[in-house]
Amino acid sequence: MIKIDAIDTQIIDLPTIRGHVLSMATMTEQSVVLVEVLFSDGSTGIGEGTAIGGLSYGAESPESIQSAIETYIAPAIIGMDGDAVNAARLRAQKAVVGNPIARCAVENALWDGLGKRLGLPISTLMGGAVHTGLEVAWTLASGDSDKDIAEALEMLERRRHRQFKLKVGKRAVRDDLAHVGKIKAALGDKAVITVDVNQAWDMHSARWGLKGLQDIGVAMVEQPIPAVQRSGLSMLSKSYEIAVMADEALRGPEDALNHARCHAADAFAVKIAQSGGLSPASEVIAIGKAAGLGLYAGTMLESGVGTAAALQLFSTVETLQWGTELFGPLLFKDDILTTPLRYADFQVHLPEGPGCGVTLDQDKIKFYRRGAPRQTPVKVSV
Structure with a gap:
């Protein structure tokens, strides 16, 4: 059985091309929670949890998404069968009330990992x-x-x-x-x-x-x-x-x-x-x-x-x-x-390839990771 070994999260902050004006906020940056699930056979799966406008849009923020995954969801599903996506997502659903974005990010990573192991797209x-x-x-x-x-x-x-x-x-x-x-x-x-x-x-x-x-x-x-x-x-x-x-x-x-x-x-x-x-x-x-x-x-x-x-x-x-x-x-x-x-x-x-069909540019991730040193500023003030 291929087990879920670990779940890593990180927040990256991406500047927008212009101010994105909503009724409750003006966005000049989007904060993305990237999730990587590591499996016992060495395979990995990636997912994403993203909220709009921090807490002005809904009940989840990048920080709460990351916390829900690290504190509650990850401990609940680590050690489970990595191929049993439904069992893992249902366990995660019991571990947290609400928090749909956090649960989505982990589920997506599980599907991505399964697709990559089988050599098939999620579709x-x-x-x-x-x-x-x-x-x-x-x-x-x-x-x-x-x-x-x-x-x-x-x-x-x-x-x-x-x-x-x-x-x-x-x-x-x-x-x-x-x-x-x-x-x-x-x-x-x-x-x-x-x-x-x-x-x-x-x-x-x-x-x-x-x-x-x-x-x-x-x-x-x-x-x-x-x-x-x-x-x-x-x-x-x-x-x-x-x-x-x-x-x-x-x-x-x-x-x-x-x-x-x-x-x-x-x-x-x-x-x-x-x-x-x-x-x-x-x-x-x-x-x-x-x-x-x-x-x-x-x-x-x-x-x-x-x-x-x-x-x-x-x-x-x-x-x-x-x-x-x-x-x-x-x-x-x-x-x-x-x-x-x-x-x-x-x-x-639709991208071609197994799982979600995409691969992260690790240099970009390193550059935009929250707290990472940058040579040029990318955050635009409101």
Whole structure:
């Protein structure tokens, strides 16, 4: 039996190419928890745990992810059968309540290790890929209408993206609508426009906001009100033609089932980290599909490791009505993979090779590791 021998973690801090403006924070850096599982036969597996905006977005931070893994998950599963991924992830689930991102990072590393030992990609272990490339959206989040328009036109010209998500919610609804309307008018029918509010509106604002966005011609609005207000989200989804997507409200299969049961949304933004790993994310997908809801492959702004793991799962899904937003690696000034993921012809392409299909650039990891000495500063102040 090949046993789980050890689990190592480290935090790396990656600067972004520009300020990424959300309703609750402006990101100029992303902190990534990299996980390496070492097995008794000498093989290894890598995974990633990434939160957005520290604790301003959700209940997990890079520091808490690392602590949960080192203090609770690792002691619980070290010594277990390394090939028994389900047994190990279920043990980890019992060892920590919540902490889906920490559990996801470890589970991804276990799948990666198993795939490498078998010489197979994770997608094959999950039944086989039906797509080698997936439509990928880009988030316009500078907060400046003219900058966002210029950025979108450049992406269209380069054939990198033709669906754009706008981050709103930091300003008054009237100002947000003017911002979105200006961008939609500039792009016209050349691109699909969606909007993410990140829970920033109350119900009164959401009613006006959804009506305005619908009139502008926006295709979909994501999590306009707080995640706990499921009945409110249901009311909004039934009141407007614009599609309403649940995101932060989905913390795993149970949340997905409750939203599907009362038709609280028209679509699910499925995130492997928010779901707690590849296996529970596949359950969220199955629930959404069975309920006739649209599916969207979401991101926690992961680096290439987490993005590759997500691609392995979503490549096995027949229809993603809203595509994906697996653009995380493109948001950073540097890539930490020896061979970066390929973005071309409006798609992100499934990497080849066993496991997740990617390899870390150890020189880059050493440079960006938190606390490591650097010759040049990379952290940008807010």
